[in-house]
Amino acid sequence: MTTRSYNLLRPFRQQALVAVKTEHCRPPTFKPEQDVRGEMPCPRCGSRLKFYVPASSGFSTGRCVASCGVEWRE
Numbered sequence: 001m002t003t004r005s006y007n008l009l010r011p012f013r014q015q016a017l018v019a020v021k022t023e024h025c026r027p028p029t030f031k032p033e034q035d036v037r038g039e040m041p042c043p044r045c046g047s048r049l050k051f052y053v054p055a056s057s058g059f060s061t062g063r064c065v066a067s068c069g070v071e072w073r074e
Contacts, residue, residue, distance in 0.1 A: 005069070012044040012070045016051075019043075020060050024053050031058025044070050 019040060024032045034055050042049040042064040049070060051062035059074035 009044070009069045012042075013072050015043040016040070016049055016062055016070060017060065017072055017074075020051050020053065020062065025058050025060075029058070031055060042066065042068060042070055044068050 020038075021030075024036045024038075032053055032055050036053040036055075037051070039048045039050050041047070045064065045066050045068040047064055047066035047068065049062055049064045051060055053060040061071075061073045063071040
């Protein structure tokens, strides 16, 4: 069952995931040519959000270093 607090973070997770995918996973392969590790501002708290996209699959992971709750794994 999904909690209310989890649902409140959904737009921030989606915003970060779309930003990473748009920049690093372009068509036609939808995955980067080489592994990508990077940082971006967290859309929720403005701290650093670290992400990783492997070239083998294109499935990304990301997490805010301030533990505000914004994180994902595909």
